[in-house]
Amino acid sequence: MLAQPHYKNDLSAAINRKDFATVKKLFEHWLPLDLAPILAELPVEELAALFRHTTEEIAASTFAYLQSGAQKKLLRLLHTSQAGALLNALAPDDRTAFLDELPPDVAAQMIALLSPEERQVTQTLLAYPENSVGRMMTLDFVAVRPEWTVRESLDFIRSHGYDRETLNIIYAVDEQGRLIDDVRVRRFLISPPETPVSALLDGNYAHLSPTDDRETALGIFRKYDRIALPVTDDAKRIIGIVTVDDMLDVAAEEATEDIQKLGGSEALDEPYTTISLSRMFRKRAGWLMALFIGEMFTATAMGFFQNEIERVIVLALFVPLVISAGGNAGSQAATLVIRSLALGEFKLRDWWRVMRREIIMGLALGVVLGTVGFLRIEIWAGLGFDYGAHHILLAGTVGIALIGIVLWGSLAGSMLPLLMKKAGFDPAASSAPFVATLVDVTGLIIYFSVAYLIMLR
């Protein structure tokens, strides 16, 4: 993707032959920000060697690009003093993200390496709840005063702004540092130098609270197409900003969590390819066991109908077909509703609209499957399969049961996520397998009840 593909190789070669003069030359003119993603692709061993000879700024922005696994490995390769310097040079939000991944005791050791100021900042950020906006704030922002002119502001930025990553939006604050407005930097570029900043203000800005959930923030970014949003404390003082590039990661992580839960396991919270087998086992075994225990009721339910099965053995043949149809209809409905909820397409109080849709949908789908099921048995019977003398009754049983079960599956699948949310759980936990299990048990009861009414009375 980058302009010079060979660049990385040259770099790697120079590092390996310890030729740091060449490395230095290769770094000329480059912004640490632009180097970081390239360097992040080098093996940690090379990075460790490199970090001993490069500026802290480059080391820090590269470190921020690494996966937490590589970060830990790299820090272990550095001397404590280097590690400390690196940690101190990290942007506060990157540091928080890194410390988050560590066991508390290790994190504490790391924090001990920080300078008093940096330590204080870090502890403030770490004090915010997990997945909150506060955890992902950057403290890098430029604030100007409304009474300044554009020229004064630009001079101020020239003298202070160099290391600000986030100079796309400039914030106007009053003497107490309370946020007055946000101004896109382009307004400064295109306004005559003598314009007072106040003339650029429209008093219209979105802002976040450090305790907001990061999903909330994501929604606001999506809605207002902002590049960055200011974070204000209770006194409306601006204490940091959140940038949209972090939001891309949040979006990916949130989707991954939902998808993994929908698949019927806990969210892994780390890449499938690198998570330890024991941790993955724990994340998967829990749900699998819960589903298994739930599914045991199918054996109990079928036990009740053992005599019916003995009388009409062929009933048993269609058990998997009938109950799985309900499970599939249910997992469709659940997934659609869960995603719709996550995107905020409707509120809990609209549950009735959803239910109405699913009743219609469940009936329609049930009639279709029921008809096909009926025909399947009649045709096979016609072809000479031995479904007993009363195959027409069997066909009717399967057909009618399918209508009821698919309808019930769609209803259960669509309402369960809403109940989950109502009860304060994550709707995504009402996964396809979860709904299927629920519907299997009830489906059996529906199936054999219909069979009893039609064939066995």
Added chain:
Amino acid sequence: MLAQPHYKNDLSAAINRKDFATVKKLFEHWLPLDLAPILAELPVEELAALFRHTTEEIAASTFAYLQSGAQKKLLRLLHTSQAGALLNALAPDDRTAFLDELPPDVAAQMIALLSPEERQVTQTLLAYPENSVGRMMTLDFVAVRPEWTVRESLDFIRSHGYDRETLNIIYAVDEQGRLIDDVRVRRFLISPPETPVSALLDGNYAHLSPTDDRETALGIFRKYDRIALPVTDDAKRIIGIVTVDDMLDVAAEEATEDIQKLGGSEALDEPYTTISLSRMFRKRAGWLMALFIGEMFTATAMGFFQNEIERVIVLALFVPLVISAGGNAGSQAATLVIRSLALGEFKLRDWWRVMRREIIMGLALGVVLGTVGFLRIEIWAGLGFDYGAHHILLAGTVGIALIGIVLWGSLAGSMLPLLMKKAGFDPAASSAPFVATLVDVTGLIIYFSVAYLIMLR
């Protein structure tokens, strides 16, 4: 979220009493960009009334914020001349997005309303494949020449740049308009006015091709934390840029598609709450029917074992328990692998690493479930449930079958998405219900074969 919550109501009131002087006052100092998300929340009728009295710029940026449903409704409320003016004022990428949603003939009518230049631009963009970068480019970007100074560049921007939404990154081009480099606008702010632009260049930039898939673009944005990426043609001429805020929408849409497919239906491509029931039926019935037909083989499979079932009726009681365990293990594995693939955590050629993990995982999970299954039967038997004289054999059958089936489920679930991808299909199509169906049929065969070996010989 916005500074003035009452603002929207005042606006709404003024519009309804046709007091457009007040509206005009309310708009003072506001950038169309900032107004848009607020106005977009008004009912389309009010917007139609408003658009007759507001600038095209405001109308256009508001229109871009509306959902495609509202957009269509709104255009119908406007006179053709107004509709034409609005369409001409739209940003090219917003226009393409809108036209994309229309039936071809309607789209053609709309395009006919465009000025020759705009029509040409639109047709160029629409010529790019769906979901390609070309479709979502904006043509709003600022390009300067390396030999200019910072002051010259800023003057140029002041005189031309006003309506550029995307003035966060400035592009240096040669006399043929070929891209030389991208420069963050802050570099211009913080550099002395006499600095030549060439001094700000590091020759390092990422760029996209208009035919790149939007998912590819998303990956690059995520990797390089860019706010915008330039799009270049084969001659490396810059023809547009893609901005990160569009990427947030792409991320959401891609996740929605995957989630809906994983739930066992087609991607709806529109909100669950607004899609017509008939369209939703088509999206859901197809997969449900396919799964149903696949599941029919369970009836066939069980038919083969009818005699075994007649001899040991209790075998039937545990069919749903045993096969669902395989289905659940399979949908776990499938979901984890699909998401991991989507995030690019591993490549197809790593299939063996995945298979190894799933063999271990499947065995471990299978042994756990198998043991529990075994105990379940023995304990119930101990409690006096009638599982026949040979309940220990039954327990053994269920236990061993579970190990085999869970292992098989994990394997099938993890490999199926890879095969899908290999075959050029969307891995997400190998959904939880799909895997479950596949494993149900094979699970039955495993179960009854084990039963045959242990109990029925």
